[in-house]
Amino acid sequence: MLLREVLEPWCAAGVSGVLRVPFPPGGAVYVHDGKLEYAECPLAGGVKRLLTRPGRLKLGTWRQAVAAGRETSQVGQQLVDTGHLTRFELEATVLTAVFDAAFFLFDLTETRGFEPGTRSYLGHSHALDVAVVGHEVDRRKRLLADAWPDPAVDTMAVRPCKRLNGHSVALTALQWEILSHSDSQRTAVDLARVLGRDTYSVLLEVRRMIRAGLVEPGAPGTSSANRAFAVWRRREPVSSPRQERGTPAAKPVSQEPALSGVRIPLPRREPSRNGVAAQGPVTPPVSEEVLTRLLAGLGAW
Amino acid sequence: MTDMESSLKEAMQIEGAIGAALVDYTSGMALGTIGSSSDFDLSIAAAGNTDVVRAKLRTLEMLRLKDSIEDILITLGTQYHVIRPLTSHKTHGLFLYLVLAKSRANLAMARHKLKNIEESLQM
Numbered sequence: 001m002l003l004r005e006v007l008e009p010w011c012a013a014g015v016s017g018v019l020r021v022p023f024p025p026g027g028a029v030y031v032h033d034g035k036l037e038y039a040e041c042p043l044a045g046g047v048k049r050l051l052t053r054p055g056r057l058k059l060g061t062w063r064q065a066v067a068a069g070r071e072t073s074q075v076g077q078q079l080v081d082t083g084h085l086t087r088f089e090l091e092a093t094v095l096t097a098v099f100d101a102a103f104f105l106f107d108l109t110e111t112r113g114f115e116p117g118t119r120s121y122l123g124h125s126h127a128l129d130v131a132v133v134g135h136e137v138d139r140r141k142r143l144l145a146d147a148w149p150d151p152a153v154d155t156m157a158v159r160p161c162k163r164l165n166g167h168s169v170a171l172t173a174l175q176w177e178i179l180s181h182s183d184s185q186r187t188a189v190d191l192a193r194v195l196g197r198d199t200y201s202v203l204l205e206v207r208r209m210i211r212a213g214l215v216e217p218g219a220p221g222t223s224s225a226n227r228a229f230a231v232w233r234r235r236e237p238v239s240s241p242r243q244e245r246g247t248p249a250a251k252p253v254s255q256e257p258a259l260s261g262v263r264i265p266l267p268r269r270e271p272s273r274n275g276v277a278a279q280g281p282v283t284p285p286v287s288e289e290v291l292t293r294l295l296a297g298l299g300a301w
Numbered sequence: 302m303t304d305m306e307s308s309l310k311e312a313m314q315i316e317g318a319i320g321a322a323l324v325d326y327t328s329g330m331a332l333g334t335i336g337s338s339s340d341f342d343l344s345i346a347a348a349g350n351t352d353v354v355r356a357k358l359r360t361l362e363m364l365r366l367k368d369s370i371e372d373i374l375i376t377l378g379t380q381y382h383v384i385r386p387l388t389s390h391k392t393h394g395l396f397l398y399l400v401l402a403k404s405r406a407n408l409a410m411a412r413h414k415l416k417n418i419e420e421s422l423q424m
Binding site: 135143168173204205 | 308
């Protein structure tokens, strides 16, 4: 049973507590009154990384807030009250962290029993519907596969291409950070840590940059973060199509040769778990025409 | 200092507003939406508009225009869509997205109010 499925009855019952993942990569999902309040996973960008790495908060400030607010589950509130963060910044950071962790945790199958009552040290910032988070996780997985179909590139060192395809290139801020920090050893996972970004955004952007001919995959990464990522990929039933060779029933499409550069149909799951179908069992919420146009737009990028 | 929900609510007070969202333009994820309905899923619209913003930013770069996007207006038959990238370093990589009913909206006023909402988010 997937973690998100384990969560559902607890959320439906409106309880509070935590669901932990005891095996690597590890992590936890905190529920408060049936709503998802926080999620963390060592592979994902937690609030601490997102705030302290890019220099938004000094490490000392973070530690002070944790010391003052941990016991009462008010670390977030503490940072706002002391004027170090605006309410909106806290919300945006927590949301980024929660969705990043959910990306890694929601489709794992080994969970420990639900521990009622436990709250996250961060405290209340946002209450999310588990189904909404689930849809976003599905969307992210599709977007990642669309950007570049071969998941193996996620754990390979990022190397800037020696030459451009054209005469000039325009970069977003994140692309610039990735290029300026890629040293032919760091992988996307390493870069996310160094940059203090959420892991998913860097995974996605690196795949897009490979497609755009800005960077290329080098040697396999060797850091402990990469080993943890590889362990996750093996445990994760959905986003690692190669591993499912042996189980024809669930076999997705993406078995083509690596780095072909061809846009391969997405590894779809059973229709009921597909993002659109899940939102409304009978009619999709948006007309087919709009969806087709959106998908075409995404593909064009 | 404003939180996300009250900013989105404020956006919905703009005359003619049908929906609003705050979107991360790397992932296309809507951090918050208001006014989503079965006819108009703002999360999907948000994800699609991410590509609009990225494409426009690239075009500006390629033209070597040393300027930034204040907002992007898309005019449909019955709606206006206004996209406003947030500019401060704290909120970098996010944009506000506002959907207006063309028949009821005052575009100049809506753009002005959206600017104020952006400023209040960045304070």
